[in-house]
Amino acid sequence: MSLNHESVLLSESLQYLNIKPSGIYVDGTLGGAGHTSAIAQQLGEEGLIIGIDRDEVAIQEASKKMKGLNLSCRYEIIHDEFANIKHILNELSEPLVDGILLDLGVSSFQLDEGSRGFSYMQNASLDMRMDQRQSFNASDVVNQYSEEKLHQIIKEYGEEKWAKRVASFIVESRQRAPVETSFELVEIIKNAIPAKARREGPHPAKRTFQAIRMEVNQELQQIKSLLMTAIDHLKPGGRLCVISFHSLEDRMVKSAYKEFQKDCVCPVEFPECKCQQKQQIKIITRKPIVSGEGELAHNPRARSAKLRVAEKI
Numbered sequence: 660m661s662l663n664h665e666s667v668l669l670s671e672s673l674q675y676l677n678i679k680p681s682g683i684y685v686d687g688t689l690g691g692a693g694h695t696s697a698i699a700q701q702l703g704e705e706g707l708i709i710g711i712d713r714d715e716v717a718i719q720e721a722s723k724k725m726k727g728l729n730l731s732c733r734y735e736i737i738h739d740e741f742a743n744i745k746h747i748l749n750e751l752s753e754p755l756v757d758g759i760l761l762d763l764g765v766s767s768f769q770l771d772e773g774s775r776g777f778s779y780m781q782n783a784s785l786d787m788r789m790d791q792r793q794s795f796n797a798s799d800v801v802n803q804y805s806e807e808k809l810h811q812i813i814k815e816y817g818e819e820k821w822a823k824r825v826a827s828f829i830v831e832s833r834q835r836a837p838v839e840t841s842f843e844l845v846e847i848i849k850n851a852i853p854a855k856a857r858r859e860g861p862h863p864a865k866r867t868f869q870a871i872r873m874e875v876n877q878e879l880q881q882i883k884s885l886l887m888t889a890i891d892h893l894k895p896g897g898r899l900c901v902i903s904f905h906s907l908e909d910r911m912v913k914s915a916y917k918e919f920q921k922d923c924v925c926p927v928e929f930p931e932c933k934c935q936q937k938q939q940i941k942i943i944t945r946k947p948i949v950s951g952e953g954e955l956a957h958n959p960r961a962r963s964a965k966l967r968v969a970e971k972i
């Protein structure tokens with residue numbers, strides 16, 4: 660299988676990472692190695708790129724791609740989740756790096772590979788795991804979660820207006836028999852959403868599938884953990900670049916950057932600082948960087964991409 664994933668905001672990421680030929684960079688979302696290989700090509704013999712992915716297929720295909728390039732730099736490919744960055748960098752004896760990139764969400768190859776169950780366009784058993792070593796999958800969410808919990812994730816992660824009905828239709832259906840396939844789930848969602856609403860906007864199952872995928876892979880929790888540790892692993896002047904596709908992800912990145920940029924937060928009437936908080940980063944992008952018209956014209960995935968960059972001080 661080839662990974663025909665088209666990298667989003669590629670030149671912008673390279674520019675904002677401020678790549679130094681001898682620098683050390685981490686791509687926490689290796690995928691098809693699009694960003695990783697482009698970073699690697701700007702590195703010299705001293706440079707190192709570390710690519711992390713929790714998907715075994717991405718690891719295999721990205722390794723092949725990197726081997727096929729005539730690179731002068733060193734590279735490491737790590738099968739793990741990016742939330743483990745601290746452990747990964749310590750194991751590599753490279754605790755401090757010059758830049759960290761995240762290009763969140765799923766790859767085209769994960770969506771295109773029907774058997775993975777990510778797509779509402781292809782019939783497969785309910786799976787949606789990015790990491791095949793994990794046992795918890797989409798079937799567990801759909802068949803085990805309480806109606807209330809289903810409602811909450813479909814509403815919050817999927818931003819689905821009809822979340823309450825979708826959750827209730829899922830529960831009603833699974834009382835008759837477990838929901839086993841993506842097409843069964845699509846049918847339930849279609850029945851839950853009134854015909855008029857179904858005719859407007861994207862595929863009616865898109866939002867619910869996204870919500871279940873985010874829950875199965877604990878995507879927001881992963882980002883939160885990464886944001887809590889990444890800054891500690893940047894050298895002064897090192898940059899954190901995060902490309903997100905979901906408003907909750909973007910909000911999380913934006914507010915973490917704001918928090919890390921704050922210096923003392925003591926009330927003004929305090930004669931001296933008691934909070935000990937020190938500014939750790941400088942926000943480089945006041946507004947998120949979005950794709951230009953050229954990219955938007957040929958890469959539909961770019962439509963919701965937002966890149967936010969911070970620099971360690």
Ligand SMILES: C[S@@+](CC[C@H](N)C(=O)[O-])C[C@H]1O[C@@H](n2cnc3c(N)ncnc32)[C@H](O)[C@@H]1O
Pocket residue numbers: 664665666667687688689690691692693694695711712713714717739740741742762763764765766767789881
């Ligand atoms: C959008 S793709 C990255 C594409 C890549 N930038 C490229 O240009 O080829 C996202 C990748 O990140 C991986 N991923 C998502 N969340 C992850 C996590 N928490 N830890 C490690 N890998 C993750 C997915 O498995 C997927 O392969």
